Amino acid sequence: MSALSTDWIEPARDRVRVFAQYDHAFEEKADVVVVGSGPSGAVAAFELAAAGHDVILLEEGPPFTVRDFELDGNLSMTRTMREGGLRMTRGTTMPTMQAVALGGGSLVNSAICVRPPDSVFDRWATRYDLERTDRAHLDPHFDAIADFLGIAPTPEEVQGPRNLLFRDGCDQMGVSSEPISRNVKGCRGSGECFTGCRSRAKQSMDVSYVPAALRAGARVFTSVQVQEIRRSGRRVTGVSGQVVAPFTHGAAKGRSHRFRIEAKAVVLAAGCTATPVLLQHSDDLANASGQVGENLQFHPGVAIAGVFPEAVQPQFGATQGYQSLAFLDEGFKLETLWAPPPLLALRFPGLGEELQARFAELPNMAIFDAIASANRSLGRVRKRFRSLEPVLEWQLHPDDVAILRRSLHVIAQIFFAAGARKILPGVSGIPHELTNIEDAAVLDSSAVKVGNLVMGGNHVFCTTRMHGDPTRGVVDEDGRCHDLENLYIADTGIFPQCPSVNPMFTGMALARRQAIALSERL
Amino acid sequence: MLTGLIIVGLLMAAGFALHRRGYAGYAPAPAGLAILHRGEAAFVDAVAEVLFPAGGGLALSGIDAQLPHSIDRHLVALPWRQRAQIRLLLGAVEHITLVLPSEEPGGRGRFSSLSAASRIALLDRLSRHRFGLLRLLMTALRSVFVLGYLGHPANLHGLSLAPFEIELGVSEAELLFPRVGGLVSSIAFGPEDLNVAEYREPLRPDGERHRAYARTAATQTGRAKR
Ligand SMILES: Cc1cc2nc3c(=O)[nH]c(=O)nc-3n(C[C@H](O)[C@H](O)[C@H](O)COP(=O)(O)OP(=O)(O)OC[C@H]3O[C@@H](n4cnc5c(N)ncnc54)[C@H](O)[C@@H]3O)c2cc1C
Ligand code: SF4
Numbered sequence A: 001m002s003a004l005s006t007d008w009i010e011p012a013r014d015r016v017r018v019f020a021q022y023d024h025a026f027e028e029k030a031d032v033v034v035v036g037s038g039p040s041g042a043v044a045a046f047e048l049a050a051a052g053h054d055v056i057l058l059e060e061g062p063p064f065t066v067r068d069f070e071l072d073g074n075l076s077m078t079r080t081m082r083e084g085g086l087r088m089t090r091g092t093t094m095p096t097m098q099a100v101a102l103g104g105g106s107l108v109n110s111a112i113c114v115r116p117p118d119s120v121f122d123r124w125a126t127r128y129d130l131e132r133t134d135r136a137h138l139d140p141h142f143d144a145i146a147d148f149l150g151i152a153p154t155p156e157e158v159q160g161p162r163n164l165l166f167r168d169g170c171d172q173m174g175v176s177s178e179p180i181s182r183n184v185k186g187c188r189g190s191g192e193c194f195t196g197c198r199s200r201a202k203q204s205m206d207v208s209y210v211p212a213a214l215r216a217g218a219r220v221f222t223s224v225q226v227q228e229i230r231r232s233g234r235r236v237t238g239v240s241g242q243v244v245a246p247f248t249h250g251a252a253k254g255r256s257h258r259f260r261i262e263a264k265a266v267v268l269a270a271g272c273t274a275t276p277v278l279l280q281h282s283d284d285l286a287n288a289s290g291q292v293g294e295n296l297q298f299h300p301g302v303a304i305a306g307v308f309p310e311a312v313q314p315q316f317g318a319t320q321g322y323q324s325l326a327f328l329d330e331g332f333k334l335e336t337l338w339a340p341p342p343l344l345a346l347r348f349p350g351l352g353e354e355l356q357a358r359f360a361e362l363p364n365m366a367i368f369d370a371i372a373s374a375n376r377s378l379g380r381v382r383k384r385f386r387s388l389e390p391v392l393e394w395q396l397h398p399d400d401v402a403i404l405r406r407s408l409h410v411i412a413q414i415f416f417a418a419g420a421r422k423i424l425p426g427v428s429g430i431p432h433e434l435t436n437i438e439d440a441a442v443l444d445s446s447a448v449k450v451g452n453l454v455m456g457g458n459h460v461f462c463t464t465r466m467h468g469d470p471t472r473g474v475v476d477e478d479g480r481c482h483d484l485e486n487l488y489i490a491d492t493g494i495f496p497q498c499p500s501v502n503p504m505f506t507g508m509a510l511a512r513r514q515a516i517a518l519s520e521r522l
Numbered sequence B: 001m002l003t004g005l006i007i008v009g010l011l012m013a014a015g016f017a018l019h020r021r022g023y024a025g026y027a028p029a030p031a032g033l034a035i036l037h038r039g040e041a042a043f044v045d046a047v048a049e050v051l052f053p054a055g056g057g058l059a060l061s062g063i064d065a066q067l068p069h070s071i072d073r074h075l076v077a078l079p080w081r082q083r084a085q086i087r088l089l090l091g092a093v094e095h096i097t098l099v100l101p102s103e104e105p106g107g108r109g110r111f112s113s114l115s116a117a118s119r120i121a122l123l124d125r126l127s128r129h130r131f132g133l134l135r136l137l138m139t140a141l142r143s144v145f146v147l148g149y150l151g152h153p154a155n156l157h158g159l160s161l162a163p164f165e166i167e168l169g170v171s172e173a174e175l176l177f178p179r180v181g182g183l184v185s186s187i188a189f190g191p192e193d194l195n196v197a198e199y200r201e202p203l204r205p206d207g208e209r210h211r212a213y214a215r216t217a218a219t220q221t222g223r224a225k226r
Helices: A009-013 A039-050 A073-080 A118-128 A135-149 A160-173 A209-215 A275-281 A341-347 A352-360 A398-417 A439-444 A504-521 B002-022 B038-051 B067-077 B080-094 B116-128 B132-150 B153-158 B172-176 B211-225
Strands: A026-035 A055-058 A151-153 A181-183 A219-221 A224-232 A235-243 A258-268 A301-307 A322-324 A332-337 A365-372 A379-384 A387-394 A422-424 A487-489
Touching: A009 A209, A009 B172, A026 A039, A026 A235, A039 A055, A039 A209, A039 A258, A039 A504, A055 A209, A055 A258, A073 A341, A073 B067, A073 B132, A118 A135, A135 A151, A135 A504, A160 A322, A160 A332, A160 A365, A160 A398, A209 A219, A209 B172, A224 A258, A224 A275, A258 A275, A258 A504, A275 A379, A275 A387, A301 A341, A301 A398, A332 A398, A341 B132, A352 B038, A365 A398, A398 A422, A398 A439, B038 B067, B038 B080, B038 B116, B038 B132, B067 B080, B067 B132, B080 B132, B116 B132, B132 B153, B153 B211
Parallel strands: A026 A055, A026 A258, A055 A219, A258 A487
Antiparallel strands: A151 A181, A224 A235, A235 A258, A301 A365, A301 A422, A322 A332, A332 A365, A379 A387
8 A cells, every 4th residue: 555645647638648639739848848758767757857847758558457457468569569569670580579558668668677798788898899888887877776676586485397497407507597677566467577566566667657757747649759859050949749549550640630749859669669760750860970870789589488387377476586697608598487388389390199299298397598698689660651660670690699509498497407307409400309408409509590580589688889989979968969968878778788587677777867967058 | 414313323232242241141140249240250260160160179169258359359359450450350361261262162252151171271371372462361371260269268278378377476566456447545455465586396297287277177168078
């Protein structure tokens, strides 16, 4: 029960706009307009509002209340994800998901919050001329966010067997592992972070920073798609766009009233795949360096299902409760994973009764995954003709294939050390099932080719990268565009390279820092 | 004049052949489909029957799981581009026999007209084909079907994988935002309804499963057995 005063709720409701309310075109003014309510945008909006500025936060997606969550994983994706959850990269084909909802990716993600190690920031500093982007400078921001969101290691009582088997396997192998720190309060272990937390334990932005921003006086307009950033000389003057109905995937049909917001500063936090497209649509804004949309990076992920002799009851437990950072230097991070079973089963091999037999083994399964620091695998984001949906071109580099092979092999070893009866590697071209550690060696061999890997990449970076040199990057260390005095970018696109760990926390820390810097300049 | 007549005749013949191949001879579509036409529905059932046969250890077979309906719901919810891609995929495999004929007599007929043995053999061939594109086609097709089949509440419930029955959380978000599509004035919650807390009792691994899943499982499995 909340012991805090709730007097602020009524006036805050008046500052919220939802689709059903828009009945005419509108214009507004603010000190700052923030585009996108994901982790980065929500933090920026809150910090600026808390500092006393008049802030408007714009979000294309609708707010989801707890009764709006769809339990069917497939239908849930069509409502919460861009392109109905079926977005793919071209080049090396890989599914990638970006959310469209109040709260952005935080609504559907697993709430994993990890600070990158010093080695990541050292690399960033030396290669990208950065002086203040290290743990010493960012830790105060990480700390403030951790306090606010209650970030803490996942307690044992909500781990469930599925997560603890990972710990056991790592212990057996002498590999360090630890409970994952997450932005949750009162997690009940329902394992359904992907379709939205019905317990409202997950501190996604729509239940944390966005309400806090409203409380601090911000206005929050949902179901509005920004289509253009308006500019005059070296300054931007605001944004304009159109109202879009929920679940129409950006097709501004029917009630498509136009809007325009004038502001002293604009913060773009539309996400790493949307922000560059918005800039390209706005007359190739902020692109003197030629880097807008370039350098696209992912953490490509691979996963293995392990089948245990006894029931694991995998539906119970924190969605992702355990991790190992022991292999970061080798280029990968290991985690446990759960998702709606039909999505997990997509990678199961076989047809007919063979396939059904694998479904029937799901109650005895756990899934472990690896995300790779694939910073040699590059791509780019391009706008499509008359659409704000991006084209994502990306190519997995052979050196990064080697990292993924090695990670698959380590996962297999952990499974067998934990007592798995067999594993389903989900890699075509090698046996569907492996039943012992010797056979699993095939995973770290040339039999595993790019085209055989089943990957997913939901961590996306670098398309508007931060660089001390204006000719080689889009924004400076405060997130301000080198080319414009009052245009800021605050999403994972500003990372100069992939962060090697889950990106949300770093995105929020950088957003907080830049919101404070912007606040001082206003 | 004669040339014109010949061209019109050829066009009509081509149109007739296309109509026969694409639309004629299908049984009427089941009631309640918003997007799939009768040919697509027949194709979906033809795949479902062999991909998820009866007696395969799950609560429902592919046919009992009524995949035309779940795939139709999925299509309705998708953006037009992805919807078109999936419909193209269904059409491509229905007519893939034109380039990969089955060995049975009439093996160039539509996929849905083949015997069960030929259908599963053809799917197997596609999944192992040396051309990556054909393998990709099969992976995509399989995904559409697995999502519908395993996602059926009766199948998930039967495997004890249905979502938990949970007391819904009421957070500040429920006080600030209406349900999708509603007006702010329709918000039903007030401060007295807030029930989120720093600590909540964890669920039990064998705890009660979502009632709607249990209900569907009871009715559908009963119907399938009859
Ligand atoms: C399934 C899944 C699980 C994940 N799990 C984790 C995890 O556990 N931990 C972790 O660290 N990371 C995780 N990630 C990644 C993480 O969620 C993202 O890195 C993070 O959300 C990025 O934050 P952001 O603010 O940069 O952008 P986003 O979260 O993408 O937010 C951008 C927002 O801008 C809005 N927007 C876009 N264009 C416009 C426009 N034109 N007008 C108005 N609004 C617009 C979007 O609708 C969106 O809400 C996961 C991602 C996914 C998809
Ligand atoms: S595991 Fe369940 S209760 Fe815990 S944060 Fe995720 S969805 Fe919420």
